[in-house]
Amino acid sequence: MLEILDTTLREGEQTPYVNFTVDEKIEIARLLDEVGVEMIEAGDPSVAPSIAKAVEHIASLGLRAEIVAHSIASRQSIDRAKACGADRVAIFYATSKIHLDSKLHKTQEQALAIICEHIAYARSLGLKVRYTPEDATRTDFEFLVRVCNAAIEAGADRISFADTLGIMQPHIMFERVCALRERLLPCKIDLHCHDDYGLALANAMAGIRGGADCIHTTVNGLGERTGIPDLAEAIVAFHNLDGVEKYNLEPLMNLSSYLERVSGFFLAPNKPITGQNAFSHKSGVHTNGILKDPRTYEPFDPALLGRERKIVIDKYTGKSAVAARLEEYGIEVSMAELEVIVARIKNLGDDRKQLFDSDIFEIAEQVTGRAIDVIPHDISAMVMLEVDSHVYTSSVVRRLRGFKNVANVYEITGDFDINAFVNVEDVMALNNLIEEIRGVQGVRRTETRMVLKKYNGNNK
Numbered sequence: 001m002l003e004i005l006d007t008t009l010r011e012g013e014q015t016p017y018v019n020f021t022v023d024e025k026i027e028i029a030r031l032l033d034e035v036g037v038e039m040i041e042a043g044d045p046s047v048a049p050s051i052a053k054a055v056e057h058i059a060s061l062g063l064r065a066e067i068v069a070h071s072i073a074s075r076q077s078i079d080r081a082k083a084c085g086a087d088r089v090a091i092f093y094a095t096s097k098i099h100l101d102s103k104l105h106k107t108q109e110q111a112l113a114i115i116c117e118h119i120a121y122a123r124s125l126g127l128k129v130r131y132t133p134e135d136a137t138r139t140d141f142e143f144l145v146r147v148c149n150a151a152i153e154a155g156a157d158r159i160s161f162a163d164t165l166g167i168m169q170p171h172i173m174f175e176r177v178c179a180l181r182e183r184l185l186p187c188k189i190d191l192h193c194h195d196d197y198g199l200a201l202a203n204a205m206a207g208i209r210g211g212a213d214c215i216h217t218t219v220n221g222l223g224e225r226t227g228i229p230d231l232a233e234a235i236v237a238f239h240n241l242d243g244v245e246k247y248n249l250e251p252l253m254n255l256s257s258y259l260e261r262v263s264g265f266f267l268a269p270n271k272p273i274t275g276q277n278a279f280s281h282k283s284g285v286h287t288n289g290i291l292k293d294p295r296t297y298e299p300f301d302p303a304l305l306g307r308e309r310k311i312v313i314d315k316y317t318g319k320s321a322v323a324a325r326l327e328e329y330g331i332e333v334s335m336a337e338l339e340v341i342v343a344r345i346k347n348l349g350d351d352r353k354q355l356f357d358s359d360i361f362e363i364a365e366q367v368t369g370r371a372i373d374v375i376p377h378d379i380s381a382m383v384m385l386e387v388d389s390h391v392y393t394s395s396v397v398r399r400l401r402g403f404k405n406v407a408n409v410y411e412i413t414g415d416f417d418i419n420a421f422v423n424v425e426d427v428m429a430l431n432n433l434i435e436e437i438r439g440v441q442g443v444r445r446t447e448t449r450m451v452l453k454k455y456n457g458n459n460k
C-alpha cells in the first residue's frame, strides 16, 4: 500500500527565497497530519538553529506521522537529529561518479565506509534510519546495489531512490525499481523524484508500480529548482486513478492556500488540482457540455476537494452559459433578447478584462430595457489599510499579495497606507477576507469600499 512522506518542511524550504517561521512549520505539520501522510520530514537540524527548534517542536506534538530529520553523514549532525527527538534520521550521501569525484572527492570504497559507519552510529543512538544515495539515478547500478545492501546491513530499513536531477522517465523508473526490488535485501523503497522535466509524479507512480513503497511530496510542489511532486496532485491522482483512499482530502485546498501565503510562492492558475482554473470552463462547446452533464469535460467532481466548477463568460461563450448565468440570478430574458446579449458579449472585442456579473447585467439591461435589481455574486472591493508606525509597509504588502483574492496592492499617500483591490464571490467571502486581512501583523485598521461599477481606461 502506498505511503507518503511529505517534505514541505525540508525540501520545500529549499525553494529559492522560501523560509518558514517555527509557528508556520507547526501549522503545516498539523495540517499534514490531518491529511494522514505516514511521514513528515521536518528539516535538517544542523543547518540552522531555527530548523532544530522547529524539528524539536514538531517531534513533541505527538502527531500520528513519523517525524524524520534529514542529515548529512556527520556524527554531529546525527547527534542533533537525536537531540531533537526525531523518530528517524534520513542520512544522504551521494553515490554517482560526478558527485564522488567533483563534490565529495571520495572513491567508491571510501564512500561505502563513510555511509555504513554513520548509519551504524545513528542506529546505536536508537534512531530508525533511511539511507539516501543522492543522485541515485545517475549512479552505476552495480555500485548502487552494493551501497544500498551495505546500508541495509548497517541498519537502514529504508532506501530513498533519489532522482536528484529529475532525469528519469516513467518506463525507465519502472524497470530500475523492479531491478532494485529484486536485488536489494528486505527494505522499504522511497522515491524522491525531482520535476526538472515535469515528469516527477509520473515517475513516482511508475516507481510505485515497479514495487516501491513510498513517494516524497511537498505542498504546491515546492523544492530545489522546479521541486518535487505536489502533495494534492499525488493524493488525488492515486485516489482517482489507482483507488488509494486512505488519505483525507479535505485539508488539501487549505494547505495549498496556506503555503501560498506563507511561502509567497503563488500557483499558476492552470496548475492541476489546486490551481484557480482547474475546474473553470470557457468555450461555448465546453460550457454547453458541462451544463448538460459535467462529466463531459470534468475528469472528476470538484466537490471532491470542496471546490466548485466555474463557467467563464466572455467572447468564447455560447447562449447556454449566458442563459444559465442569468437564470442563476432569476433574470428572465426571451430567446431573442438572449441572442442579442450574447452577440454584444462576443462583440466586446479583444479587451482582455474579466467580465464581471455586473457587466453582464448592464448588457442585459441595455438589451431588454428593463432594470435589473440584483446583487452580483462576484464582488470587487477596495480595502484600505492603515499600518502600525513601527511596521514596514512593504512587509504588510508582501503578506497581502499572498491572499488568493487580492488582485492588486498599492502603497498610497493620505490617511491610509495601502489600498488592496479584491475580487470575491459574495459578501460573506468579502467579510472573511477582511477578517483575514485584519489578522495580518501590523494592520491597525481597515476601511472597505465595495465597487458598484467598473470601467477600463481608454474608453474600453
Ligand code: HCA
Residues within 6 Å of the ligand: 011, 090, 092, 132, 133, 134, 135, 160, 162, 163, 164, 192, 194, 216, 224
Ligand atoms: C538534495 C538531497 C535530496 C535528498 C532526497 C532524499 C535529493 O540534493 O538536496 O533524502 O530522499 O534530491 O537527492 O533532496
Ligand code: CU
Residues within 6 Å of the ligand: 011, 164, 192, 194, 223, 224
Ligand atoms: Cu531533493
